[in-house]
Amino acid sequence: MDALLFVIFAAIAVICGISLVVQTHPISSALSLVGVMGALAALYLLLGGEFIAAAQLVVYAGAIMVLFVFVIMLLNAGTEKKMTVRPLGKYLGAPFLLLFFGIIAYMIQKILPASSPVVFGAFQGGTPLEIGRSLFTVYLLPFEVTSVLILIAILGAIVLARKEVD
Amino acid sequence: MNFYLLSLIKTAIVVGIFMHVLAYLQWIERKVIAHVQLRVGPRRVGPHGLLQPLADVIKLITKEDILPSHVNKVFYFLAPFIAVTFALIAISVIPFGPIITVGGVRTAMQLTDLNIGVLFIFGISGLGVYGVALAGWASNNKYALMGGLRSSAQMISYELPMALALAAPLLILNTLSLREIANGQAGYYLGFIPRWSIFQMPFPQIFSFILFLIAGFAETNRVPFDLPEAENELVAGFHVEYASMKFASFFMAEYANMVTVSCIATLLFLGGWHPIFPEKYGSGLVPVAIFAATAVLCFFHAVNPARPFDRITLPVFGVLFLGLAGIFLVPPVQFILLPLFWFSAKVLIILFVFIWVRATLPRFRYDQLMRFAWTFMFPVALVNLFITALLVALFP
Amino acid sequence: MPLGPLPAAVPPSWYLTLSAILFALGVLGFLLRRNIITVFMSIELMLNAVNLSFITFSYVLKRNDGHIFSFFVMVVAAAEAAVGLAIILTVFKNRQTLEIDEVSSLKN
Numbered sequence: 001m002d003a004l005l006f007v008i009f010a011a012i013a014v015i016c017g018i019s020l021v022v023q024t025h026p027i028s029s030a031l032s033l034v035g036v037m038g039a040l041a042a043l044y045l046l047l048g049g050e051f052i053a054a055a056q057l058v059v060y061a062g063a064i065m066v067l068f069v070f071v072i073m074l075l076n077a078g079t080e081k082k083m084t085v086r087p088l089g090k091y092l093g094a095p096f097l098l099l100f101f102g103i104i105a106y107m108i109q110k111i112l113p114a115s116s117p118v119v120f121g122a123f124q125g126g127t128p129l130e131i132g133r134s135l136f137t138v139y140l141l142p143f144e145v146t147s148v149l150i151l152i153a154i155l156g157a158i159v160l161a162r163k164e165v166d
Numbered sequence: 167m168n169f170y171l172l173s174l175i176k177t178a179i180v181v182g183i184f185m186h187v188l189a190y191l192q193w194i195e196r197k198v199i200a201h202v203q204l205r206v207g208p209r210r211v212g213p214h215g216l217l218q219p220l221a222d223v224i225k226l227i228t229k230e231d232i233l234p235s236h237v238n239k240v241f242y243f244l245a246p247f248i249a250v251t252f253a254l255i256a257i258s259v260i261p262f263g264p265i266i267t268v269g270g271v272r273t274a275m276q277l278t279d280l281n282i283g284v285l286f287i288f289g290i291s292g293l294g295v296y297g298v299a300l301a302g303w304a305s306n307n308k309y310a311l312m313g314g315l316r317s318s319a320q321m322i323s324y325e326l327p328m329a330l331a332l333a334a335p336l337l338i339l340n341t342l343s344l345r346e347i348a349n350g351q352a353g354y355y356l357g358f359i360p361r362w363s364i365f366q367m368p369f370p371q372i373f374s375f376i377l378f379l380i381a382g383f384a385e386t387n388r389v390p391f392d393l394p395e396a397e398n399e400l401v402a403g404f405h406v407e408y409a410s411m412k413f414a415s416f417f418m419a420e421y422a423n424m425v426t427v428s429c430i431a432t433l434l435f436l437g438g439w440h441p442i443f444p445e446k447y448g449s450g451l452v453p454v455a456i457f458a459a460t461a462v463l464c465f466f467h468a469v470n471p472a473r474p475f476d477r478i479t480l481p482v483f484g485v486l487f488l489g490l491a492g493i494f495l496v497p498p499v500q501f502i503l504l505p506l507f508w509f510s511a512k513v514l515i516i517l518f519v520f521i522w523v524r525a526t527l528p529r530f531r532y533d534q535l536m537r538f539a540w541t542f543m544f545p546v547a548l549v550n551l552f553i554t555a556l557l558v559a560l561f562p
Numbered sequence: 563m564p565l566g567p568l569p570a571a572v573p574p575s576w577y578l579t580l581s582a583i584l585f586a587l588g589v590l591g592f593l594l595r596r597n598i599i600t601v602f603m604s605i606e607l608m609l610n611a612v613n614l615s616f617i618t619f620s621y622v623l624k625r626n627d628g629h630i631f632s633f634f635v636m637v638v639a640a641a642e643a644a645v646g647l648a649i650i651l652t653v654f655k656n657r658q659t660l661e662i663d664e665v666s667s668l669k670n
Contacts, residue, residue, distance in 0.1 A: 002571040010580045017587040017607060026599045027241075027303070033603050034296070036584070040610055043577065047621045052613075052629050054285035059636050062292025064606070064643045066299065066322060071647045072599055073303045073315060075654050101586070105579045112578070115622050117571035125626035128282060128342055131633070139630050146637050153641035160648035 002120055005046060013039035024079045026072045030065060037061040048123030051131045176277055177258075184257055188421045189219035195521045202525040213479040229410035234305075237407060241304035246408065246415035249297025253422035256290045259283045260429045261345045263439050263505035275505070276345060283344035284336065287430060288329060291385060295321050297419065302404035314404035316532055317394035321385055323539040328381035330547035334374040334554040335363040335434050348438030358444065362437035368557040373550045375435040377543060379519070382427035384539070386420060389524040393532050428516040436512045439505035450500065453507045457491035577618040584611035596661050598650055602643075609639045 016035035023029045037060050044053040116122070124130075135143055193208065193215065200207030208215030233239070263275035280286050295318045302314010336342065339350045353361045363371045384391040394404065405416050432438060441449035464484035471477050494503055530538065584607060591604030613632045620628025650660075657665055 003569055006572050006576065010576075013580065014583055014587075017584050020600075020603060020607060021587055021591040021594070026597055026603075029600050029603055031296075033607060036607060037610060040614055043580075043614065044617050047577070047617050049617045049620070049629050049632070050280075050282050051285070052617060052632050054282045054289055055633060055636060056613075057289030058285060058292055059640060060606075060610070062289060062295070063322065064640050066292075066295050066318065067643060067647060068599065068603065069296070069299055070315065070318070071651065073299065073311065075599075075651070075660065097586070101579070101583060104582050105575075108575045108578045108582070109573075112573075112575050112622070115574055117569065117573050118577065118618075118621060119571045123621050123624065125624070126620075126629050128285075130626050131629055134626055134630050135633070142634060146634060149641055150637065153644045157644040157648040160645070161651050 002046060002118060005120075006043065006118070009039040009042045009046075012036075013043070027069065030068050030072055033068075034061050034065050037065065046120050047118060047126075048121070049126040051126055051128045172271065172273060173277070176273070180257060180277055181254075184254070184422075184425075187425065188418055189223065191421050191425070191517065192222070192417075193219050194517075195524070198518065198521045199525045202522070213475070213483075223414075226410045226414045231411060232409040234407055236306045238304045238306060241300045242407075243412075245297050245301035245304055246412040246419075247297075248300065249294060249419040250415045250422075252290050252294040252297065253419035253426070256287055256426040257422070257429075259286055259344055260426070260433065261348055261438065262509050263502065264349075266502055268502070274345065275502075279343060279345045281341075281343045284332065284342045284347075284430075284434075287426070288325070291423070291426075292322075292325060294419070294423065297416075298404055301408070301416070305404070305407035307407055310404050310406050313394045313406070317387055317404055320387070320391065320394060320532075320535060320539075323536060324381045324384035324391075324543070327377055327539060327543035327547040328385060330544070330551050331374045331377035331381060332430075332434060334369075334551050335366075335371045337551075337554050337558050338363065338366055338369075338371070339434075344433050348433050348440070351437040352440050354444055358447070360437055360440060360442055362440070363435045368561045369554045371435060371554070373546070374554075375431065377547050377550065378431055378435065379516070381543065382431065383520070383523065384535070386423040386427055388420075388424065388520055390527040390529045391535055393529050393535065424517065424520055425513070428513045428520070431516055432509060432512040436516075439509040441504070441508050450494075450504055453494045453504070454491045457487045457494070461485070461487035461491065574618050574622050578615060581611045581614040581618065584608075584614070596663055598653070598660050598662050598665075601662065602646055602650070606639060606643070609635055 013036050016032040016039065019032040020029045020036065023032065037056055041053040041056040041061070044050075044056060196218070197207040197215070208218040211217045211221045233242070258277040259280050261274065261276035261279065265272065265274045267273075298321065299314050299318040302310045302312075302317070305311070305314075336347075339347050341347060341350065351360070351362050351366070355361060355365070355367075359365055364375050383389075387394060405413055408416065441452070443449050461484045464480045464487060468477060468480035468484065471480060493499065494507070588604045588606075588608035588611060591607065592601055595601055595604065613635055616628040616632045616635070618628075620626060620632075653665060654660060659665070
């Protein structure tokens with residue numbers, strides 16, 4: 001059952017990823033990216049990262065991508081002009097890419113130490129309790145610095161995007 | 167019993183009841199607003215207009231489903247689908263009652279209990295913004311685009327005070343699972359004050375409750391925050407280009423969001439399915455008393471009715487209410503019906519507040535709305551969270 | 563990959579391969595697309611692929627530090643998206659275009 005779920009969500013992620021790169025209109029790319037994030041949230045759940053899966057849905061898919069969609073709608077970005085692809089790239093590109101992926105997959109299999117398959121529920125350290133414990137004890141300094149970072153980002157975005165006062 | 171078969175049966179029951187609740191919520195809204203405005207509301211289709219939702223559904227299904235030629239077809243079809251899907255998914259983690267044993271099968275009155283239930287609801291309501299934004303954009307219409315952008319900006323702005331208002335009782339309850347949140351509010355102080363979040367020591371969460379309700383009004387685009395979608399503003403906003411069934415999808419999504427917000431408020435602040443005073447003082451007889459009183463009222467008004475057909479319909483309703491009162495006295499089903507009654511009563515009270523506010527208040531202008539979120543709600547929610555955290559740390 | 567029936571559960575290396583594929587797709591989008599917003603979205607895809615890698619290794623090593631790293635990556639991506647989109651809005655206001663080939667007045 002875990003394998004079936006992995007294959008389904010991995011297929012959704014890869015198809016949405018390819019759609020992101022291939023689609024001409026930015027808003028189709030944005031929605032494909034939302035699809036990738038949703039599929040990845042499901043994969044995080046399989047790996048025992050329930051807090052991260054929820055954070056992915058709330059922060060990434062629910063806020064950051066909405067920001068992207070807003071900007072695309074406001075700027076009224078139209079379809080892109082067709083890019084010129086040289087015939088060498090068009091016909092040799094895909095096979096080389098697949099070969100490259102095959103080599104990477106083989107090397108990953110070789111390098112990684114033998115470990116048990118990924119079973120849903122085998123890793124219990126991803127609950128909000130454990131994450132909160134780590135975040136507020138071991139990683140307290142990065143946590144506080146991140147809040148300063150967000151404040152800087154808010155100030156920067158407001159200053160950059162405001163109307164010019166003539 | 168097989169896990170999948172049990173889940174399928176529970177899903178069928180929950181979806182069936184939920185769809186009927188959505189349809190009759192519209193009837194309740196029309197009747198309540200009508201009576202507030204000193205008129206009667208729907209009264210022709212069935213006794214007291216009770217078949218009006220059926221008539222509306224038939225009308226909407228048989229209306230011509232126009233596909234304007236200038237819209238972006240893929241997103242035009244996708245937007246109501248997204249809105250409705252995410253609005254209805256949220257019902258799958260809401261618990262309606264305790265763990266019960268029916269006919270040898272031990273199951274919870276809930277479709278699934280996630281231990282990140284509250285975060286899941288946030289994620290789903292965040293994703294529901296896409297339905298509105300895409301609807302506004304796909305319609306290829308200035309008014310729809312403005313309405314869609316304003317509505318989604320409003321929904322995102324009010325997610326922040328809503329999350330902060332929800333974080334305060336979570337500090338006291340210490341869990342994110344909705345079933346454990348409801349169970350953490352069982353018990354009574356001094357023997358008769360219920361241990362609900364709004365009464366809970368060290369800091370009664372009344373301010374969080376009010377903040378959450380206000381943010382809930384804004385999240386679901388209800389009055390007084392319904393400028394982006396009101397009929398006489400911006401030519402009805404983001405759903406101006408939508409015809410019959412797709413328009414109905416948006417309204418189903420809005421009512422489903424309303425029900426979800428009410429259920430979350432009930433679970434987090436009003437103690438879920440726990441009664442208001444202990445069982446030993448007779449809280450099992452409250453539903454019996456309410457339904458019996460309603461039956462007596464029906465019979466009383468049936469004696470000299472305002473309208474001639476009421477001579478027949480009111481006694482029928484009286485008998486039905488007496489039957490309902492009788493069911494609550496039967497011990498074998500009491501353990502299912504009593505928690506369900508208390509949960510439904512609380513949710514219906516909050517829904518009545520939603521409808522009451524719609525009938526009473528005028529709507530905010532858009533800049534007033536956004537200013538209210540960022541300059542009032544957000545600081546107040548932060549201060550509330552700070553005080554709660556301080557008191558929880560000082561008096562564990 | 564076995565072509566026969568799938569095993570009951572997959573080894574973690576499959577997750578890492580998926581992460582590599584998504585990262586490569588992000589790099590492709592970054593290099594080949596000309597609309598500045600799509601380039602930005604390819605960067606977000608790369609960040610997501612890295613997140614998947616972090617969570618997989620956190621599962622293999624049985625510690626939740628990978629989850630914490632992933633959380634910080636998300637926060638940084640949020641801040642970067644906010645500022646980056648503000649910059650894109652300003653560029654659009656000044657140049658009226660969203661193609662990165664046309665924003666090249668510093669070249670030559």
